Structures are given as C-alpha cells and as structure tokens.
Amino acid sequence: MDVLWLGVLALLLIGYFALEGFDIGLGVLLPVLGRTQEDRDRIVAAMAPFVLANEVWLVAAAGVLAGAFPSLEERVTAEGYPAVVALLLSWILRDAGLWFRRRLDGRAWRAGWDRVICAASLGLALSWGMVSAALAGLPGSPIGLSGLVCGALLAALFAFHGRTFVSWRLPGRVTGAHRGTRALLVSACAAAAPAAVAVAASAPWLLRHAAPAETLSVLSLIILPFTPVMVGAQVWVWRTFGPRRGADRVPSFF
Numbered sequence: 001m002d003v004l005w006l007g008v009l010a011l012l013l014i015g016y017f018a019l020e021g022f023d024i025g026l027g028v029l030l031p032v033l034g035r036t037q038e039d040r041d042r043i044v045a046a047m048a049p050f051v052l053a054n055e056v057w058l059v060a061a062a063g064v065l066a067g068a069f070p071s072l073e074e075r076v077t078a079e080g081y082p083a084v085v086a087l088l089l090s091w092i093l094r095d096a097g098l099w100f101r102r103r104l105d106g107r108a109w110r111a112g113w114d115r116v117i118c119a120a121s122l123g124l125a126l127s128w129g130m131v132s133a134a135l136a137g138l139p140g141s142p143i144g145l146s147g148l149v150c151g152a153l154l155a156a157l158f159a160f161h162g163r164t165f166v167s168w169r170l171p172g173r174v175t176g177a178h179r180g181t182r183a184l185l186v187s188a189c190a191a192a193a194p195a196a197v198a199v200a201a202s203a204p205w206l207l208r209h210a211a212p213a214e215t216l217s218v219l220s221l222i223i224l225p226f227t228p229v230m231v232g233a234q235v236w237v238w239r240t241f242g243p244r245r246g247a248d249r250v251p252s253f254f
Contacts, residue, residue, distance in 0.1 A: 002210035005068040012061035013195040020054040021191030023047045025162025027121025046169045049241040067219045071209035076134045083130035090123030126151035136201040161191040
C-alpha cells in the first residue's frame with residue numbers, strides 16, 4: 001500500500017510541475033514576451049483557463065503528503081520553512097495578480113499587477129526549487145546554495161515550458177513561432193523532471209516513513225474515487241481551450 005501511495009504522490013507532483021509549470025514560466029517571461037500591453041493581455045488570456053485546473057494537482061498532492069507521508073511534511077517544513085512560506089506567499093500574489101489585473105481598465109493598473117505576476121511567478125519557481133532540494137534530501141540548507149541552484153534551474157525549465165506553451169496555443173502571435181503538441185510534451189517532461197528526480201531520491205526514506213497501513217487504506221477509500229473526476233476535468237479543459245478552439249475565450253473570473 002505504501003508503494004501505491006508513493007506512486008500517487010509522484011504522479012501528482014510530476015503532473016503539477018508539467019501542467020502548472022507553463023503558467024509559472026509565462027509569468028516569469030511576461031515582461032520579456034509581452035513587450036506591449038496587448039501582448040501581455042494575450043499571454044494572460046492564453047494561460048488563464050488552465051490555472052485553476054492545474055492547481056488542483058497541487059491541492060491533491062498536499063492532501064496525499066499530509067495523509068500518507070506526514071513525516072515528509074514535517075521534514076520539508078522544518079528544513080525549508082522560509083521556502084515554504086515564500087512559496088505560499090508567491091502563490092497567493094500570483095493568483096491575486098491574475099484575478100485583479102482585469103478588474104479595472106487603466107493601463108497603469110494592469111501594468112502594476114503584471115509586475116506582481118512576474119515577481120510572484122519567479123518567487124514560485126525559486127521556492128519550488130528549494131522545496132524540491134529539501135524533498136530530495138540534498139546536502140546543505142534548502143535556502144542555501146543547493147536550493148538556489150535548484151530554484152534557478154527550475155525557473156529556466158518553467159520559462160522554456162511557458163514559451164513553448166504560448167507558441168503552441170497562440171502560434172505566431174506572441175513569440176513568432178509555431179510549436180506542435182510534440183514540442184509541448186517535450187517541454188512538459190523537462191519541467192516535470194525535477195519533481196521526478198526529487199521523489200525518486202527520497203523514495204527509500206518515504207517508504208520507511210509512510211503512514212500506517214490502516215491510515216493508507218482509509219485514504220484509498222476517500223481519495224482514489226475522485227481521481228477519475230480530476231483527470232476528466234483536466235481533459236475537458238484541454239479539449240475546450242486548445243489551439244483554434246478557444247484562444248480568445250477567457251473565464252469570467254479572469
């Protein structure tokens with residue numbers, strides 16, 4: 001049972017990095033790719049329909065972490081508490097920027113929130129790199145050199161994934177390039193690689209510190225039935241808002 005839940009945790013973290021990675025990467029690249037306000041509006045509109053569906057993977061991963069591997073939660077929180085706090089603050093600010101930038105029509109208002117989105121997205125990438133370093137058990141403090149290197153690497157991978165995504169969804173309109181589905185899959189694998197490495201490195205420790213079998217059995221009855229719903233919702237989002245099917249359609253909350 002512990003092996004099953006290790007696989008579930010790995011799947012959720014890899015899925016989150018692969019899916020939410022392009023949102024974070026586009027936030028980091030917003031001032032680079034969005035030279036004009038109109039281009040920045042297009043970039044935000046391109047990623048907006050996917051944000052909430054992608055974040056569901058993180059919520060599910062946090063639930064699995066707390067229920068199936070509470071010792072890992074304590075370890076990451078103890079060793080990388082500043083990184084966890086920075087991650088949560090960056091997450092809140094990035095989402096606030098996406099929600100509030102369209103509440104008023106003034107250019108100064110949108111430009112201000114665009115800067116918040118960029119800074120918070122960079123904070124998300126760096127803090128996720130530090131948390132990944134703590135998860136993998138790398139030597140040294142997660143907020144030290146090893147964590148910063150992991151954060152910088154993750155920010156670069158997310159930026160690559162974000163640029164590929166916007167070239168896939170808005171071919172020729174922002175980057176001037178046209179990327180196909182195969183290129184998007186490659187960039188998604190690159191963005192998800194750090195999560196896969198971190199889970200693989202910590203797997204022996206996780207298997208020794210999993211929750212009792214009784215707890216895992218109860219979690220199976222509670223969580224696993226909702227997995228098809230989550231996957232189905234993700235499929236619906238991608239079919240609805242893929243290239244040429246909804247490039248100009250943005251949810252009302254954005």
